[in-house]
Amino acid sequence: MKLEKMMKPAGLLGAKMYNLYIKDDILYAIYLGPGYAANFVRSNGAAKHGGALASVMVTKMIEKKEKMYKEVEKQVEFQGIEQYSRTKHSWFCPIEEIEIVKITEARHVPGVVYVAPEMHLKVRGKKKKFQSLVHSKEEIEMFMSKSS
Numbered sequence: 001m002k003l004e005k006m007m008k009p010a011g012l013l014g015a016k017m018y019n020l021y022i023k024d025d026i027l028y029a030i031y032l033g034p035g036y037a038a039n040f041v042r043s044n045g046a047a048k049h050g051g052a053l054a055s056v057m058v059t060k061m062i063e064k065k066e067k068m069y070k071e072v073e074k075q076v077e078f079q080g081i082e083q084y085s086r087t088k089h090s091w092f093c094p095i096e097e098i099e100i101v102k103i104t105e106a107r108h109v110p111g112v113v114y115v116a117p118e119m120h121l122k123v124r125g126k127k128k129k130f131q132s133l134v135h136s137k138e139e140i141e142m143f144m145s146k147s148s
Helices: 038-043 045-079 137-145
Strands: 002-008 016-023 026-034 091-094 098-104 118-123 126-132
Touching: 002 137, 016 045, 026 045, 098 137
Parallel strands: none
Antiparallel strands: 002 016, 002 126, 016 026, 026 091, 098 118, 118 126
């Protein structure tokens, strides 16, 4: 089971993109690379706010990152998820040590345009938040329910 393109939003550092896997009652968060602004992806906000040039630049940036993500996915297939989960920024945790705090719907916020569905977890006491670029709230709930 896998949730693709789950982004840890930017905090003090930039956003990070992950794929989440569940295998043998363990949740694996595999780091794919730097993330990008979900609101631009969903609403083509760059074209609305920065014109055609900004739209082209954002599209090129996304294409470059998508290529990088695919390379990581190939490495995960080659090395195996257990081995790859020990790389920088990736992590894993037994399901019983994870508390689902909440999973929210996608929503439109004035001035932000779009906020992707979010999953808030507590992993070994630490808060983790992911935004989904491709999955609905229902798909996230189904993924997490199969882990219990």
